[in-house]
Amino acid sequence: VARLLTLDPDTIVTTALRVARAEGLASLSMRRLAVELKVSAMAMYRHVADREELLLRMLDVVAGEVDPPAAAGSPRTRITHVLTELHRVFRQDTWVVEVLATEGLASPRILPAMEAMYAALADAGLDLAETRESSALLLEFAYGEALVSHHDKAESFARQMMRQADPERFPHVVAVVAGAGNEPREHFAANLERLLDGILGPQHN
Amino acid sequence: VARLLTLDPDTIVTTALRVARAEGLASLSMRRLAVELKVSAMAMYRHVADREELLLRMLDVVAGEVDPPAAAGSPRTRITHVLTELHRVFRQDTWVVEVLATEGLASPRILPAMEAMYAALADAGLDLAETRESSALLLEFAYGEALVSHHDKAESFARQMMRQADPERFPHVVAVVAGAGNEPREHFAANLERLLDGILGPQHN
DNA sequence: ACCTGAACACCGTTCAAGT
DNA sequence: ACCTGAACACCGTTCAAGT
Numbered sequence: 001v002a003r004l005l006t007l008d009p010d011t012i013v014t015t016a017l018r019v020a021r022a023e024g025l026a027s028l029s030m031r032r033l034a035v036e037l038k039v040s041a042m043a044m045y046r047h048v049a050d051r052e053e054l055l056l057r058m059l060d061v062v063a064g065e066v067d068p069p070a071a072a073g074s075p076r077t078r079i080t081h082v083l084t085e086l087h088r089v090f091r092q093d094t095w096v097v098e099v100l101a102t103e104g105l106a107s108p109r110i111l112p113a114m115e116a117m118y119a120a121l122a123d124a125g126l127d128l129a130e131t132r133e134s135s136a137l138l139l140e141f142a143y144g145e146a147l148v149s150h151h152d153k154a155e156s157f158a159r160q161m162m163r164q165a166d167p168e169r170f171p172h173v174v175a176v177v178a179g180a181g182n183e184p185r186e187h188f189a190a191n192l193e194r195l196l197d198g199i200l201g202p203q204h205n
Numbered sequence: 206v207a208r209l210l211t212l213d214p215d216t217i218v219t220t221a222l223r224v225a226r227a228e229g230l231a232s233l234s235m236r237r238l239a240v241e242l243k244v245s246a247m248a249m250y251r252h253v254a255d256r257e258e259l260l261l262r263m264l265d266v267v268a269g270e271v272d273p274p275a276a277a278g279s280p281r282t283r284i285t286h287v288l289t290e291l292h293r294v295f296r297q298d299t300w301v302v303e304v305l306a307t308e309g310l311a312s313p314r315i316l317p318a319m320e321a322m323y324a325a326l327a328d329a330g331l332d333l334a335e336t337r338e339s340s341a342l343l344l345e346f347a348y349g350e351a352l353v354s355h356h357d358k359a360e361s362f363a364r365q366m367m368r369q370a371d372p373e374r375f376p377h378v379v380a381v382v383a384g385a386g387n388e389p390r391e392h393f394a395a396n397l398e399r400l401l402d403g404i405l406g407p408q409h410n
Numbered sequence: 411a412c413c414t415g416a417a418c419a420c421c422g423t424t425c426a427a428g429t
Numbered sequence: 430a431c432c433t434g435a436a437c438a439c440c441g442t443t444c445a446a447g448t
Contacts, residue, residue: 030421031421040432041422041423042425043433045424104361115376115378132385137396139353143348144345144352147305147348150309161311173323176333187342194342197403199399202406212412234439244414251413255442256442
């Protein structure tokens with residue numbers, strides 16, 4: 001079988017995405033990636049400036065997978081669509097949250113989704129200041145949910161700690177964690193409704 | 206002047222907190238910390254098992270600074286107190302968000318604040334499932350807000366990207382970012398009100 | 411008991427050298 | 430033009446050795 005592996009940015013990014021998805025951001029070192037590509041570590045620097053540019057290109061791909069809502073629906077429906085898309089993407093690529101948390105990167109490919117969210121908030125009757133604040137709230141929720149659920153799989157540190165809490169001093173903590181069962185529950189949709197009730201008022205649908 | 210520097214866990218943790226607060230988590234390496242303590246890198250391993258234990262002890266200190274609310278106030282007041290405390294602490298020690306995001310650690314010293322929050326939600330009439338979901342929402346908001354505002358100081362990547370957006374395609378994006386001024390605005394208190402409106406209903410005060 | 415230096419297995423990145 | 434090896438300045442951590 002012939003070897004066609006001429007190195008290019010796309011195969012580097014694709015391979016990096018695969019490693020990050022499967023083993024997390026911590027496992028995605030330049031040297032590890034080079035092994036995966038069967039190439040010397042330095043060969044990649046001909047195609048990608050540095051690790052930050054690589055992460056940025058990876059983020060570009062993921063941001064491109066965020067599908068903007070159809071313009072037809074109600075404001076509430078459109079906002080729900082954007083947030084659900086972000087949720088889906090964060091769940092698929094948990095490394096994105098780490099990149100956001102530690103590097104503070106962003107991709108312009110997310111702009112269509114942002115535009116749709118701002119437009120929907122404006123259509124719902126919010127002024128510019130309210131749109132700015134509410135959109136921040138929605139994004140912060142999406143980030144925070146991803147961050148928390150990222151480390152809530154299986155038996156997290158926090159869950160373990162709460163399970164061992166003294167029932168005399170912390171009865172509510174014990175009740176809340178005891179009733180939760182073992183697998184993490186999916187709160188996203190219900191909490192997004194609460195959030196939208198707070199932002200738009202419960203009457204908006 | 207005499208040298209009293211016998212190494213102990215407390216001075217290690219205190220020095221580590223100072224470095225993390227001043228220069229961020231990335232600058233807090235074991236080797237860098239050793240230089241700060243004027244000691245060989247390996248000396249610290251007599252007092253602290255590894256880097257994770259060090260971070261855990263640092264988190265303990267910060268969690269201990271989260272003041273639980275007085276039992277007297279209304280549910281809404283008590284919840285606001287807990288969340289505002291978390292916000293204050295995340296603002297003071299931004300490295301905590303990185304630790305939560307990448308390591309998934311937690312400290313039992315946060316239990317009094319959690320207990321107070323759960324109790325307040327129950328007092329407001331929420332059942333166990335609602336309390337579980339709503340408390341998750343509140344914490345996710347606090348984490349997300351910290352994560353976002355952490356990298357929003359000065360001219361963030363995201364802000365830069367939005368400022369350069371095409372006004373034809375993304376009019377709302379441009380309007381929202383243009384009106385925002387240069388320094389990041391403080392949305393926390395207003396957004397917490399929105400959140401509590403959604404969780405408790407606007408009538409609760 | 412407490413601290414040290416050398417060493418191991420890693421990082422990202424630069425730079426001169428190879429083809 | 431594209432890739433490589435050696436090197437630099439870092440990591441966390443282990444282990445034998447010093448006092």
